[in-house]
Amino acid sequence: MLGSGYMGGKTQQPLPDSLELQLRESLEREAATAEILRVIASSPAGFGPIFAAIAERSKKLVNGLSTAVLHLKNDTLHLAAFTRRSEVADATLISLFPLKLSDVDWYERTISEARPVQIEDCELGFAGLPGLLDLSRKRGFRSVALIPLLGHSGSIGIISVTRAETGNFREEHIRLLRTFADQAVIAIENARLFNEVQARTTELAQSLENLRVAQDRLVQTEKLASLGQLTAGIAHEIKNPLNFVNNFSALSLELTDELNEVLKQATFAEKIRAEVDELSSLLKENLEKVVQHGKRADSIVKNMLLHSREGSGERRSADINALVGESLNLAYHGARAEKSAFNITLKRELDPDAGIIDLYPQEITRVLLNLISNGFYAVTKRKQTAGEGFEPTLCASTRSERDRVEIRIRDNGAGIPEEVKEKMFNPFFTTKPAGEGTGLGLSICHDIIVKQHGGSIDVATEPGVFTEFIVTLPRIAAAQIHTGGKK
Numbered sequence: 001m002l003g004s005g006y007m008g009g010k011t012q013q014p015l016p017d018s019l020e021l022q023l024r025e026s027l028e029r030e031a032a033t034a035e036i037l038r039v040i041a042s043s044p045a046g047f048g049p050i051f052a053a054i055a056e057r058s059k060k061l062v063n064g065l066s067t068a069v070l071h072l073k074n075d076t077l078h079l080a081a082f083t084r085r086s087e088v089a090d091a092t093l094i095s096l097f098p099l100k101l102s103d104v105d106w107y108e109r110t111i112s113e114a115r116p117v118q119i120e121d122c123e124l125g126f127a128g129l130p131g132l133l134d135l136s137r138k139r140g141f142r143s144v145a146l147i148p149l150l151g152h153s154g155s156i157g158i159i160s161v162t163r164a165e166t167g168n169f170r171e172e173h174i175r176l177l178r179t180f181a182d183q184a185v186i187a188i189e190n191a192r193l194f195n196e197v198q199a200r201t202t203e204l205a206q207s208l209e210n211l212r213v214a215q216d217r218l219v220q221t222e223k224l225a226s227l228g229q230l231t232a233g234i235a236h237e238i239k240n241p242l243n244f245v246n247n248f249s250a251l252s253l254e255l256t257d258e259l260n261e262v263l264k265q266a267t268f269a270e271k272i273r274a275e276v277d278e279l280s281s282l283l284k285e286n287l288e289k290v291v292q293h294g295k296r297a298d299s300i301v302k303n304m305l306l307h308s309r310e311g312s313g314e315r316r317s318a319d320i321n322a323l324v325g326e327s328l329n330l331a332y333h334g335a336r337a338e339k340s341a342f343n344i345t346l347k348r349e350l351d352p353d354a355g356i357i358d359l360y361p362q363e364i365t366r367v368l369l370n371l372i373s374n375g376f377y378a379v380t381k382r383k384q385t386a387g388e389g390f391e392p393t394l395c396a397s398t399r400s401e402r403d404r405v406e407i408r409i410r411d412n413g414a415g416i417p418e419e420v421k422e423k424m425f426n427p428f429f430t431t432k433p434a435g436e437g438t439g440l441g442l443s444i445c446h447d448i449i450v451k452q453h454g455g456s457i458d459v460a461t462e463p464g465v466f467t468e469f470i471v472t473l474p475r476i477a478a479a480q481i482h483t484g485g486k487k
Helices: 017-042 048-062 087-095 105-113 130-139 171-191 194-218 222-265 270-307 320-338 361-386 441-452 478-482
Strands: 066-073 076-082 117-119 143-151 154-163 316-319 345-349 356-359 393-401 404-411 456-462 466-474
Touching (some): 048 171, 105 143, 316 320, 361 393
Antiparallel strands (some): 066 076, 143 154, 456 466
């Protein structure tokens, strides 16, 4: 676990409760949003799978009993998706819809007031609504949180989350559900764009296929083979993030502005206005993360060019220990966001004399993230067969060596067989299952370290015991190495 790691031989101090809560909520929210985006990517033509994913993820976010997603069309609520309970209970739920919004005050308030509404005890709250009271008894819930789905032109539905206990939901759970509901609406509205871009996507897929065919034809000569690797690398590396940025970032920003304009015209109580502003700010922050993905895609393109020429990106002085620590944290939290059950002991053995060196910080961070992520993959693979007694561990260390700095990333994972070690830096070589790796990560790492920085990268390993990558970087920049110190 992150908290059980070491920094210079000393135990890390635990995160403050408030910061830990914010971090956990952020990771849960990002994981929930990522799941919705994966559903969109796999089923762009229909909304059914998206609503189903929203229902399932809403339940998991707050450990609820059951969830239903209601879609509002022409003042009528339609049952879009729900989590299963029993055949009888599910049939009762289905039979209640479609339902006029005005027939149930709880639903009407949620839509009209555009805020969460809670029913502390369904035995009391549904007393005058025999259909809903019967439903609560058959599905086994006693309390409900109704979360509005607010689109740029108004409410488009409700997420209904239930519990077996009476009483209000916890404040942080309501906050998580509200933020997730806002992100879910963006996902729903973004899904509408897929039909418009399908033709363009087909053309792009054909272009990528043509590039791969061209690569096969050009491998007869060294220069043309290098060009083929470059184009195929771009096709493999930036397809998903670049599609995401191009198709959704501009539209999402427009939707955010439109939403703000609509909300400005609405009359809210002061408290609700503050909440609306807070949600708007959170939405804006999420879109800024989309911009970061775009920058990352741009960085991938630039680094792929390193296969054919040297020198790219911004070169500046940077603290190598800070880069290693930041990369370790980013990789860990990214792994936790993707798989909440991921667990590993992280150790830091950072030489304070490593200090400041002249390099391309963004590129070195990319190398470190790749090596650390490979380590996470290796320990996870070994844990699947090693049993409960195995403790996944990864250590990041630095050491100053006069005019050079050494960085080591060591894991106690499955290790690397000798036949794989000989090919691991070759472009497109990977041992991961199809769809999990492009085979370009270590190849690009090699080019960044060797070609761009004039350093070296090597690996020591023992199958079934450990793997350790050793990166050595000169303190002076690669450009100075090639020009005898002249800039």
